[in-house]
Amino acid sequence: xxxxxxxxxxxxxxxxxxxxxxxxxxxxxxxxxxxxxxxxxxxxxxxxxxxxxxxxxxxxxxxxxxxxxxxxxxxxxxxxxxxx
Numbered sequence: 001x002x003x004x005x006x007x008x009x010x011x012x013x014x015x016x017x018x019x020x021x022x023x024x025x026x027x028x029x030x031x032x033x034x035x036x037x038x039x040x041x042x043x044x045x046x047x048x049x050x051x052x053x054x055x056x057x058x059x060x061x062x063x064x065x066x067x068x069x070x071x072x073x074x075x076x077x078x079x080x081x082x083x084x
Contacts, residue, residue, distance in 0.1 A: 009080055016076050020069045024061045031057045 035050045062069075 013076065013080075016072055020072050023065050024058055027057050027061045028054055 031054050032050065035053055039045055039050060
């Protein structure tokens with residue numbers, strides 16, 4: 001395996017990882033932003049109030065997109081191990 005092949009595999013792996021994590025991270029960020037604004041508006045600064053909705057949304061997103069994520073990772077594994 002040449003050095004250029006390794007660099008290409010690392011690049012593809014990082015891009016796939018970012019693409020797979022993007023929906024979960026975007027949903028978590030959106031909920032955190034909304035909860036943060038609500039906490040600032042109501043002066044309720046309880047950490048549990050901010051943590052529980054984020055955990056629920058992350059679990060929901062993992063449930064909804066888990067199959068797609070697994071398919072992407074299996075395809076990446078097949079390409080990297082078996083070749084193109």
